[in-house]
Amino acid sequence: MKTNRMIIALICLVLPALIRTLWFFQGSYTRSEPVATPDYSQIELQTLPLSTPVVLEITASRADSSRPVVLLDIGHDNMFSVSEIEPFIEAVTDLKAEIRVNDDPTMLAQMLKDVDAYVVIAPTLPFEIEERDAINKFVARGGRLLVITDPTRDMSYYGYVFGDTAAKLQSVNIANTLLEAYQIAFAEDYLYDMVENEANFRNIILTDFAQDVLTKNLNQVIFYSAHSIRTQAKALITVSETTYSSLTDVGSNHPVSARAADEQVVALGDMTFMTRPYVQVADNQLLVRNLARWLSGEKRQRNLHDFPYLFTRPVVLLLPKDVTLDQDMLGMVNTAQKFLNASNLSLRLNDKPLEGYDLLIASTYQQSQAKELQLYLGAFALEFSAGKGAQDSNREAMALTATPQSTPETVNPALTPTPAIETEEATDTLRDKTGIKQTVTIPGMGRFSLNGIGLILFSPGNEQNTLILLASSEESLNDLSLLLIEEDLSDCLIQENIAVCPVTRESKNNSSGD
Amino acid sequence: MTKSMIPPKNFFKSWDIKSILLWGALPLITGILLSFFIKQPLIGVIRLTDAIYNLSARDMITQIHYASQHPEIKAIVLVMDSPGGTVADTEAVYMELARLRQSKPVITVIEGMAASGAYYLAAGTDYIFAKPNSTVGSIGVYSSLPKYPLVVDDVYSTGPYKLWGSSRDATMRxxxxxxxxxxxAVKLGRAKALKTSDEIILSGQVWNGSESLKLGLVDEIGSLSQAYEKAAKMAHIAHYRVEDLRVLAGLPEYTPDQFFLTSSEGILTPYPAKAGIYYLYVPPAERLP
Known part of the structure; x- marks a missing residue:
């Protein structure tokens, strides 16, 4: 009996706890497997691709006049500092080329006349239409143009407080105004690769190179944020399939570098690769050297549009043998000397051309018929004659120009004269004693009266550039030479390498004589 | 039931008042009193409504410790509205949560946002609820590279990176x-629930709750009360109470510290005030009118 009572007591004691337990708990929480957390020790650090050693080329020293000149634009609020691209600058100067900078957009057209390559990096100030025209003409005259943009260099202003990225200036839009003539356009994007990259999705690994001097010996290049390029021109460097454009989040083998306009224009979508320390990664240094080698190549052949920068070597002034150095001619020589001094070139009077010298010839129309000058004039196929439209319209035109015995090596083959007309009564016909109006017919330009007209003829050559000044008298020749020192041919009609310029004094003299 | 266990027919006739009190009521009252030692199960709530940095992380860790030390707390619900924060503080909270989860289920409810480091924490819990338009994701890291090392005239240090921390390249790596x-952390936490690729996860994108459900970044669209129910179910408890662990742990009212940068105009920016490595979502801030 007592045992039973004890059992009941025990039940009464335990029951509330049991009920309460069952009220609250329907089981117990047990985890089937331990909680796993990331194992950081197993995450491997990606190593930096080693830089390919670059064997520095010893470039033979070049005479100042033969050093190619590379013009660097810093006049368009370019989003870089020259010190940043020091590896690139060093690579150019190692090749004995000269680096100049242009910080004044108004001087661009003038400066382009005396350089061989022009480099524009991340501009944020628009190029005026005149500047773009000057650049296009520069390329047309054989200049090399390198345009570089960089997604990290687009912003001249970032709304730090409000995260206002709409205010940023896209340098690609400005760069594209320079490249549109060459069918190249940077996209307003950046490229990224989530699969194969160099430590970060925006550091893309490039291994697809077209055959080109700019990609010579390249195996792997790393670009540290790059714009993609849309182009019909030659794609120099192309990204892999896993590299996407931020515009589309799709990969389609976008180019990041392109070359156009007879290979004279190159566009690059990244600048960072040429800055330290990134230049010392993979083959980046080689690419910088290749670019420098291209920019520092042969000097561009000048033409008359490059006036006043027509000479690249010391100059010999060649005067016809029968010329007397009177006051006017000495004035002309003096003017020419000043003109050349401005370009750090020396002038030497000589009776024949010299090797390693450019040539300046000053002559009257009459003296130009001298045999030694015909060697140079023949290339221009000028046709002097007594004009029909003057006092005597029945008088036949008298041909003057002689066929050169041989075309000098320095004469541009493109300007090889059309079959010239035999010399006949040259001396007499150039004299205006009869009152007959003298004329010159310039192929492609038409017939000009010689009265009050001076001619500037330019013949570029690999070994020698030749500039010829022709006017009807020593006085007008002197006046014509003044145009050189004024560095202004804006009053002249220029076509190819021939300029027809009004000569003031002669005009005045003649008009006063009339 | 065997015969021996059945009390005889006259068993209760022999009980008098005294016996009832002694053998019935007394043990019952004692049992009832003793049963109160069995505490009502609690679901502890930890709220993260700020960025994750030393102050907020320290508070969270205190609450996690409290939960792990108090057996009546059977489950934890983490209520989130945070853009993430520093890497180190996020990892500190994450590791404490991982330890807690060995013994108690942890459920996350994403209110406004669980981005970057906040999602790192959410991924390390047992179940995630989100609102249809909660902001979820921004999985990735954010940092400014240190300055290029240099030496200055009147400041001396004992190593090239003493003043700068590390090289830019090292920071990038x-x-x-x-x-x-x-x-x-995301793959371990979400395991088979994850329905998207590494590339998508690491894109750094933010998604709304509905979209993140499709991607497997959250488990369910649901409310806070649903989260309590889920926590109770996982902990196998009923008739529970919900308590704010901050109150239980005796922490003072939360006052945010200076984590975000204040501009010179006095405007709070979404950028951290100090340089460092962050699991942080920097939302596009609105312009002032």
Whole structure:
């Protein structure tokens, strides 16, 4: 009996706890497997691709006049500092080329006349239409143009407080105004690769190179944020399939570098690769050297549009043998000397051309018929004659120009004269004693009266550039030479390498004589 | 029931008042009193409504410790509205949560946002609820590179990076390691629930709750009360109470510290005030009218 009572007591004691337990708990929480957390020790650090050693080329020293000149634009609020691209600058100067900078957009057209390559990096100030025209003409005259943009260099202003990225200036839009003539356009994007990259999705690994001097010996290049390029021109460097454009989040083998306009224009979508320390990664240094080698190549052949920068070597002034150095001619020589001094070139009077010298010839129309000058004039196929439209319209035109015995090596083959007309009564016909109006017919330009007209003829050559000044008298020749020192041919009609310029004094003299 | 266990027919006739009190009421009252030692189960709530940095992380860790030390707390619901924060503080909270989860289920409810480091924490819990338009994701790392090392005239240090912390390249690689760690945390936490690729996860994108449900970044669209029910179910409890662990742990009212940068105009920016490596979502801030 007592045992039973004890059992009941025990039940009464335990029951509330049991009920309460069952009220609250329907089981117990047990985890089937331990909680796993990331194992950081197993995450491997990606190593930096080693830089390919670059064997520095010893470039033979070049005479100042033969050093190619590379013009660097810093006049368009370019989003870089020259010190940043020091590896690139060093690579150019190692090749004995000269680096100049242009910080004044108004001087661009003038400066382009005396350089061989022009480099524009991340501009944020628009190029005026005149500047773009000057650049296009520069390329047309054989200049090399390198345009570089960089997604990290687009912003001249970032709304730090409000995260206002709409205010940023896209340098690609400005760069594209320079490249549109060459069918190249940077996209307003950046490229990224989530699969194969160099430590970060925006550091893309490039291994697809077209055959080109700019990609010579390249195996792997790393670009540290790059714009993609849309182009019909030659794609120099192309990204892999896993590299996407931020515009589309799709990969389609976008180019990041392109070359156009007879290979004279190159566009690059990244600048960072040429800055330290990134230049010392993979083959980046080689690419910088290749670019420098291209920019520092042969000097561009000048033409008359490059006036006043027509000479690249010391100059010999060649005067016809029968010329007397009177006051006017000495004035002309003096003017020419000043003109050349401005370009750090020396002038030497000589009776024949010299090797390693450019040539300046000053002559009257009459003296130009001298045999030694015909060697140079023949290339221009000028046709002097007594004009029909003057006092005597029945008088036949008298041909003057002689066929050169041989075309000098320095004469541009493109300007090889059309079959010239035999010399006949040259001396007499150039004299205006009869009152007959003298004329010159310039192929492609038409017939000009010689009265009050001076001619500037330019013949570029690999070994020698030749500039010829022709006017009807020593006085007008002197006046014509003044145009050189004024560095202004804006009053002249220029076509190819021939300029027809009004000569003031002669005009005045003649008009006063009339 | 065997015969021996059945009390005889006259068993209760022999009970008098005294016996009833002694053998029935007394043990019952004692049992009832003793049963109160069995505490009502609690669901502890930890709220993260700020960025994750030393102050907020320290508070969270205190609450996690409290939960792990108090057996009546059977489950924890983590209520989130945070853009993430520093890498180190996020990892500190994450590791404490991982320890707690060995013994108690942890459920996350994403209110406004669980981005970057906040999602790192959410991924390390047992179940995630989100609102249809909660902001979820921004999985990745954010950092400014240190300055290029230099020496200055009147400041001396004992190593090239003493003043700068590390090289720019090393920092770039460190954030890549942190990113890989983040990815691992998401993959371990979400396991088979994850329905998207590593590339998508690491894109750094934010999604709304509905979209993140499709991607497997959250488990369910639901409310806070649903989260309590889920926590109770996972902990196998009923008739529970919900308590704010901050109150239980005796922490003072939360006052945010200076984590975000205040501009010179006095405007709070979404950028951290100090340089460092962050699991942080920097939302596009609105312009002032």
């Amino acid at each position: 460190e954030i890549e390691i942190a990113k890989q760690g983040f990815l691992q």
